[in-house]
Amino acid sequence: MKWGDLIFLLLMLALFAAFISAIFWATRSLLGRSRGSESQLTQIEEKLDRIIELLEKQRKK
Template sequence: MDWGSIIFQLVMFAFLIAFMSAVFFAVKSLVMRKSSESSAARIEKKLDRIIELLEKQSKG
């Protein structure tokens, strides 16, 4: 093998690793965003329920 082939293989390997990392982090961010939205909705429902109970308690 000559130096050109070795450098080319190293560059292609680096591009492959970079591409795989980009795909991994993109999928991870999409999954985290969906789970954070659903957890935010659950927290909002719980807070609404707490506010309702506190309003009932202050009235009664």
């Protein structure tokens, strides 16, 4: 095997590893965002429930 072939092989291997890690990072980033939005939705729902309770108390008075 010649030096040029070896260098080309190493460069392609590095490029392939970078591509795989970029895909892994992108999917992990997207999953992290969806988890964060779920917790935000839960907080919003709790706040809305509290507002509804307060409005119902005002109507009863």
